[in-house]
Amino acid sequence: MKTEHRPTLRVLNILEVISENNNELTFTDIYSKLKISKSTIQPILKTLVEENFINYDKSTKTYSIGFNFFKYAQVFLNDENPFVIIKGEMKKIVNECNEICQMGTIDKSDPKKVFYIAKEISDQPIQLISSVGKSLPAHATALGKCLLTRYSDSEIRQLYSDGLEKLTENTITDIDQLIENINIVRKNGFAVEDGESSSSITCIAFPLISKGHIAASISISIPKYRATDEKKLFIKETLSKHCKKINEILDDIPLTF
Numbered sequence: 001m002k003t004e005h006r007p008t009l010r011v012l013n014i015l016e017v018i019s020e021n022n023n024e025l026t027f028t029d030i031y032s033k034l035k036i037s038k039s040t041i042q043p044i045l046k047t048l049v050e051e052n053f054i055n056y057d058k059s060t061k062t063y064s065i066g067f068n069f070f071k072y073a074q075v076f077l078n079d080e081n082p083f084v085i086i087k088g089e090m091k092k093i094v095n096e097c098n099e100i101c102q103m104g105t106i107d108k109s110d111p112k113k114v115f116y117i118a119k120e121i122s123d124q125p126i127q128l129i130s131s132v133g134k135s136l137p138a139h140a141t142a143l144g145k146c147l148l149t150r151y152s153d154s155e156i157r158q159l160y161s162d163g164l165e166k167l168t169e170n171t172i173t174d175i176d177q178l179i180e181n182i183n184i185v186r187k188n189g190f191a192v193e194d195g196e197s198s199s200s201i202t203c204i205a206f207p208l209i210s211k212g213h214i215a216a217s218i219s220i221s222i223p224k225y226r227a228t229d230e231k232k233l234f235i236k237e238t239l240s241k242h243c244k245k246i247n248e249i250l251d252d253i254p255l256t257f
Helices: 006-020 027-034 038-050 067-076 082-097 142-148 153-159 175-188 229-250
Strands: 054-057 062-065 100-106 113-120 135-137 191-194 201-210 213-223
Touching (some): 006 027, 006 038, 006 062, 038 054, 082 100, 082 229, 100 142, 113 142, 142 175, 142 191, 142 201, 153 175, 201 229, 213 229
Antiparallel strands (some): 054 062, 100 113, 113 135, 191 201, 201 213
């Protein structure tokens, strides 16, 4: 069960909506997008302006992202941050495979889900529609299956004591079958999803291991009509090569979420 702190979420939602909408929103824009009461939004905006996390332009009466927001983001995005290094490898993967590459980790608010934290898109005219910042049931995705290998069989049974959510006709809904599938992932070192979260998508994922701990995973997703045996083999080899390089880096620069 999620234990969200609503006042904190309101602050984060306001920052998110300003950053995602060209950084120039009026008070009315923010109110209409978030549906939070005006009396609640006003003091939050006032505080964020005073603390320089957002700016307020009196002439246009619009809000935009402020200096402190960029300052702390820059600390996160420095050249030694492992996330930046991983994003660089993801770009290389996309250049080689010409398919969308995604990165996920366990959703801290719901460990049954995988939280999507990064993606790199390809030039393909038809590709997976996904969103960074969203979560999907881990048992139905290749990314999630990689992450579930960090748990023991008994821990997986406990995690899914309430059952397995069904997303498509191919989604695994039997706990014994899921555990068998996860054990195959442990043995092979990678995970495969075949139309389990989206009936038209095939996905292959490899884990990212930091200091002996599975911190995240990276995947390539492709429409089934492009998923030939030759293509899938090439994707496995490409992901394996780049994830091995990333994991070597993560031995020196830990990745924590």
